[in-house]
Amino acid sequence: MFVHVFPRQCLVCGVFDVLLVVTSFHFSMPSTKYACKCDYDAIESSNFQRFITAYTSMHTPPKEMQPIDNLVRKGLMNVEEGNEEYQFIKNGFLNGMGFMGHATNVMALYKNNVAFNLTRQARWDSFKIFYKAVAIKCGGDANVRYAWYGASLDELIEIVSFGFSGCNKNHDDDDECHGVGISLFSANCSIDSAMSTVADEHGLRHVLLCKVILGKVEAVPAGSKQSQPISKQYDTGVDDVSAPRRHIIWTAFMHSHIHPDYILSFKYNYMKDQQICGPLKPQSQYVSFPNLVAGVSNHLKPSQMSLLLKSYRIYKEQKTSREQWINKVRLIVGDRLLHSVITGSSHSVQLL
Structure with a gap:
């Protein structure tokens, strides 16, 4: 001020x-x-x-401050960096970024102002009513959790302003979708939502942190076309009941069981040599996987980024050989882009 x-x-x-x-x-x-x-x-x-x-x-305001000004006009409040709320959400996001945590900078955090207008207040009141209803149905616990949703900034602002719609469908290919609905990722899996983001004109990416009423969950297999609970005892779906990464909110519940709370803005940065684990391989041009993700993120579709992340997980779980994994990366990224990222890197490090 x-x-x-x-x-x-x-x-x-x-x-x-x-x-x-x-x-x-x-x-x-x-x-x-x-x-x-x-x-x-x-x-x-x-x-x-x-x-x-x-x-x-x-x-x-200067060009770099215009996104803040725009978000405030859309009914979001800037959360100051020194705020405990800011640090809590920032740390949670970076922890969920896994191997990309050190290659990610959180730039800003904005909170949904539910008192911005009557419509937004009504949606918040409706969420609380359904929270109580699901709690009664489930014996006192509505199973409310935080979950991440990644998209373009325009799409996230639209969601905060008007709620989710049928247009906010999964970014994955059909064989990767777990049912037909709104897919959000668990609080400790922010990296999955980050793969669905789109950089804005300032190079920033944005994810939405939502409160989600899960109720009683059921497992929904990959590739399923299920679009509603299999029976009345269930409320939402997950990819894995024991260790859920993806939450599926059926279209019928997208206005009642999801409340957008925060928009977090971040950007990728290239890691320095001392930040990268693994041996250096002199006289060869290689790039670390975090730097590869940062380098190709502006050129691949969200569905391709999700496949890239999936291939890395399969490799790290030793379910495929290194040679097979590298061939998969080449197939997803393409040799021309891969060569451009590797030769354009200022580091000569092994692909981990």
Whole structure:
């Protein structure tokens, strides 16, 4: 918050006093305070309005701050970096990024302002009503969890403003989808949601952190076309009941069982040699897998990024050989892009 002091002459009585222009870091339009009794007339004055117009035109936020300004206008509140809430969500996100944690920088966090308008307040009230209903149905525990959803910033703003829709379908190929509905990823699996993000014009990526009413869950196999609970005792689906990574909220429940809470903005960065585990291989051009992900993320579709992550997990679980995995990476990424990323890297490190 900044206060700018300007001497001014009252446009009504001619008395000289001061004009205090109070500007917020997040808003382009300043609020004003006056010392003269003729304030109302001054505000109505066309001369004063011209002054404000000129002032705001000279204080347009820089390009890199425009996303913040836009999100605030859409009813989100910036959460300051030193805030405990910010640190808690940031740490949770980075922990869930796994091997990409050290190659990820959290840039900002925005909170959904449920009091922004009556519609948004109504959706929050509706979520609480369904929370109580599912809790009664399930013997007192509605099984509410946090879950991540990755997409473009425009899509996330649309969801915060109007809720999920049938357009927010899974980004995976058909054989990777677990039923027909809204797929979100567990709080400790933020890396999966990150694979579905799209970089904006500033190079930032964005994920949505939601409260989700899970109720009683059922396992839904990959490739399933299931679109509703198999019986009335179930509420939502998961890919694995014992260790859920993906939550499936059926389309019928997408407005009642999901509440968007935060938008987190992040970007990938290339890791330095000392941050990369594994032996160096001199006189050869290689790249670490985190750097590969960062390098190809702007060129591959979300479905391809998900396949790339899946191939890495299969390899790390020793379910495939290194040669088979590298061939799979080449198939997903393409030799031309892979060569471009490797030769464009400033590091010469083995692909882990």
